[in-house]
Amino acid sequence: MVLSLVNLCAREVVSDHSSSPYWLSCVPRELYRALLDAAFNHRRPLAVGELVQRWPERTLTVGSGRKAGQCPPNRLCVQALLLAVVRGLTDKRCCLQLLNLSGLQCEDGRVEDSMGGWSITVALCSMVLQARAAASRAHRKDGERERKRGLEAERDRGAVKRDRGTVGCGNSGEGSHGGHSVEVVGKMECTTNEQTLPEFESVKGVRRRMEIQRRKISSEVKSNTSSNNGSLCDQDWDEVAVVHVRADLFINSRSWERVRDALSQLGHLQLHCRYLRVEELSAPSIVSLLGLLPQQDLLGVDIRYSSLGVSGLAMLLPLLAPFPQLHSLRLHYCNLDLQRTQPGQQGALQDMSKGLGSLKRLKRLCLTALRLPGHLRLLLSSLSQPLEVLELPYLCLTSTDLAYLSCSQHASFLRELDLSENRLDESSLPSLRRLLGQAESSMSQLSLCGCGLSDTLLGALLPSLSCCRALRSLRLALNPLSRTGLLSLARTAAGIPSLRLLLYPNPLEEYVPGLPALPSSAQLLDWPLLEEPESRDLTTRLLDEVLSLRGRSRDLIVTSDLLNYSPDLTVDD
Numbered sequence: 373m374v375l376s377l378v379n380l381c382a383r384e385v386v387s388d389h390s391s392s393p394y395w396l397s398c399v400p401r402e403l404y405r406a407l408l409d410a411a412f413n414h415r416r417p418l419a420v421g422e423l424v425q426r427w428p429e430r431t432l433t434v435g436s437g438r439k440a441g442q443c444p445p446n447r448l449c450v451q452a453l454l455l456a457v458v459r460g461l462t463d464k465r466c467c468l469q470l471l472n473l474s475g476l477q478c479e480d481g482r483v484e485d486s487m488g489g490w491s492i493t494v495a496l497c498s499m500v501l502q503a504r505a506a507a508s509r510a511h512r513k514d515g516e517r518e519r520k521r522g523l524e525a526e527r528d529r530g531a532v533k534r535d536r537g538t539v540g541c542g543n544s545g546e547g548s549h550g551g552h553s554v555e556v557v558g559k560m561e562c563t564t565n566e567q568t569l570p571e572f573e574s575v576k577g578v579r580r581r582m583e584i585q586r587r588k589i590s591s592e593v594k595s596n597t598s599s600n601n602g603s604l605c606d607q608d609w610d611e612v613a614v615v616h617v618r619a620d621l622f623i624n625s626r627s628w629e630r631v632r633d634a635l636s637q638l639g640h641l642q643l644h645c646r647y648l649r650v651e652e653l654s655a656p657s658i659v660s661l662l663g664l665l666p667q668q669d670l671l672g673v674d675i676r677y678s679s680l681g682v683s684g685l686a687m688l689l690p691l692l693a694p695f696p697q698l699h700s701l702r703l704h705y706c707n708l709d710l711q712r713t714q715p716g717q718q719g720a721l722q723d724m725s726k727g728l729g730s731l732k733r734l735k736r737l738c739l740t741a742l743r744l745p746g747h748l749r750l751l752l753s754s755l756s757q758p759l760e761v762l763e764l765p766y767l768c769l770t771s772t773d774l775a776y777l778s779c780s781q782h783a784s785f786l787r788e789l790d791l792s793e794n795r796l797d798e799s800s801l802p803s804l805r806r807l808l809g810q811a812e813s814s815m816s817q818l819s820l821c822g823c824g825l826s827d828t829l830l831g832a833l834l835p836s837l838s839c840c841r842a843l844r845s846l847r848l849a850l851n852p853l854s855r856t857g858l859l860s861l862a863r864t865a866a867g868i869p870s871l872r873l874l875l876y877p878n879p880l881e882e883y884v885p886g887l888p889a890l891p892s893s894a895q896l897l898d899w900p901l902l903e904e905p906e907s908r909d910l911t912t913r914l915l916d917e918v919l920s921l922r923g924r925s926r927d928l929i930v931t932s933d934l935l936n937y938s939p940d941l942t943v944d945d
Contacts (some may be wrong), residue, residue, distance in 0.1 A: 677706075
């Protein structure tokens with residue numbers, strides 16, 4: 373990447389912290405963005421703090437514009453940013469009103485000294501609580517100062533009364549009439565001042581009076597909020613908040629209480645959640661959390677490893693309807709096992725279907741390991757508009773489910789489809805081929821990992837795959853293919869011009885002998901590969917020959933590395 377002259381100069385300026393008092397006093401506001409980017413890129417937390425504390429614009433966005441391969445912000449820089457936001461609340465030079473940290477987190481554990489979603493969420497909540505505590509201390513100090521000023525003003529008014537009374541009594545004789553007038557006027561002025569002078573008018577300065585009045589309104593709103601059992605509306609938040617902070621929140625059982633405290637009370641910093649991810653929380657805790665979030669900003673909810681059951685999900689889904697912008701719902705391992713019949717199960721499923729139907733803007737739906745065989749029609753038919761992303765791994769889909777999906781309103785609109793770990797056989801292939809035919813112009817990502825596709829089944833599916841002219845990512849790992857079947861897959865993949873990533877399974881010839889004829893995905897995952905590299909080298913060489921013949925050696929990535937392949941390779945050029 374070629375740096376511009378502005379970026380090069382900004383890097384030199386922030387590199388020497390001892391010179392910051394000189395350039396901070398004269399740098400134009402147009403250069404603050406370049407200086408802040410340079411401070412983040414070169415890990416200068418002190419420069420980050422000083423720039424943010426004086427931020428001259430109303431909006432500051434950090435993290436969301438990161439390009440592929442670019443390192444995320446350093447942990448110390450993120451902490452310096454949050455501390456500077458708190459300090460900026462009392463700095464007259466700071467104009468910040470909206471801080472956008474969406475996408476700031478880094479979930480790649482291989483990146484050193486970065487902050488994940490969980491750490492950033494805890495740091496954000498600590499920032500909110502710290503700002504609230506600082507405001508409370510300042511409010512108490514201001515109240516004490518106002519009380520002292522009020523006492524001093526009261527003493528001054530008493531002294532004026534005594535002086536005027538003395539003047540009125542001292543004038544007698546020929547000046548008695550004038551003295552009487554002075555006394556009357558003095559009494560009228562004192563009476564008028566006592567009746568019309570508000571409490572805060574004893575303070576000199578318009579700015580100071582406005583500050584006192586604003587804090588008085590804030591305290592009234594807070595008292596009204598507490599009297600209404602802590603329920604907050606967006607209007608109350610907007611009246612009090614000074615800086616709105618937009619971020620993705622990651623919440624688990626350890627951080628739940630701190631997040632609740634940060635969201636449940638009014639303050640000068642307000643958290644807005646763009647994407648919410650919760651793990652290991654009970655249904656009542658999730659209900660409480662949804663009640664605390666501002667409704668206008670939430671775009672997606674991701675619930676993982678929570679033992680909700682069908683009844684718990686049926687209770688939660690209607691509570692998502694008031695969020696008007698919600699378009700993504702992901703449910704992972706929420707303990708829904710409908711392979712075992714239980715009392716009231718069908719009624720709870722009906723409620724769950726109605727809850728999904730109430731989400732009018734839903735575009736992405738992920739149901740991972742919910743074990744709902746034969747119930748796909750019941751769940752998806754209630755949706756008012758077609759889905760664009762559908763992820764159904766480990767769902768125990770039946771041929772009836774696939775037949776419904778291939779004929780549903782969603783088929784021709786699907787951009788991403790994940791059917792991994794659903795066993796496919798000859799009875800389900802016609803429905804899958806019809807589904808691919810419906811989505812041939814829209815499908816960009818398809819995952820069929822661990823679906824039991826043998827050479828015969830995959831051979832019947834390849835003609836339909838070759839017609840998917842928008843496909844950019846094809847994942848077929850952990851399927852029992854021979855080397856011959858793998859080469860047929862590679863020829864078909866090379867013939868799809870839009871394809872950029874092929875995740876293929878290790879052929880059966882590369883495993884240690886002893887596998888059954890049609891092994892499962894779990895067996896393929898656990899079974900050792902041959903220690904001799906000759907077999908893997910032969911596969912790689914044959915694949916390279918296929919790609920070279922089709923002229924796809926440079927723009928098509930083929931890999932069998934299930935753990936380390938990069939989904940970023942599928943991003944549009």
